[in-house]
Amino acid sequence: MSSKAGITKALDLVPGRCWSRAAAWLWITGQADGQGRAEVSSRKLAAQFGWTRAKTRRFLDRLTDCGLIHRENRQTGPSSSVATICFGKDFPVSDEVSGPSRVEQAPVQRAIRAPSAPDKRLAFFASLVTGPEAVPHGTISPVMAQALVASGAVTPEALRKKGISA
């Protein structure tokens, strides 16, 4: 899910309804590209936030005054302009474009694909238990642990050593 969609879904925001200023700020930060820039028009922002254009303009002015953003206005028509918003260094930009350099990502655990045939499945999990590597928690279900012991493939002690309860 993109950060923009994630923000609107997480905060239960409906475009066109009157948003809070905090929600509007979050949404704007979600628009930023990899360089911390977002190109927006005050008309579209007003429609998105459910605000008047005057309120939107005042909000952007306030953000500018507080030093949170810098604006580079570009006239696109007789009554419309597009503002490129440059965020300060202290604000995170969208992680979908900034990549793992900004966000510390957890190591992805490789999924274990066990065979489904009972004989091969038993042999597979028995090799996991008797092998030198640690068995991730939840890999072997209690039912499978009992089956391993019942088949004689592993001993209860071997299961206990791996932290698995039969």
Place this chain on the structure above:
Amino acid sequence: MTIAAFRKTVADTAHFCQWAAAAPPGDFVVYHIGNLGRDRIGNAALHELADTVLLLSEAGFVLGAQYPIHLAGIAGASYAATRTGRGWAPQSILHRRLTAQTWRALNAVHHRDSWMSAQRSIRDTLSCPDGIAADILCALYSEGWVIDAPGKGWCLSPTGLRMLT
């Protein structure tokens, strides 16, 4: 209905099976008081007991019923099983050689359609994930109740068939 009849309760699955094996038709027992659906969560013994009652009631051996309790401070029901005098009960269940869940798994493997895999039939019968269904099939295999029949896939061994009856 006498006070003595109200007192007739069972504590666990073994006690219930003992009662079911010897009860005359019309005899009944209360196996739980409270909210069974809620109470059985996290209570393996009660879950197994309720599952056994359900299995025997499906087979027509007992009649399961619940009666609302309207007493001050008690919101729930009493869950009773009445011996019907008809139906049948697997001997492996009555003699506690199998749990109701294992019996259902064996039954699912034995009576599945020819196009359906054993794992899938267990999954659909017990409403469990694929991985757990595969583990249950492994457990049946390790007990020697399921064997690989050439050309037929996984099916019940003679021992497994005996456990089913």
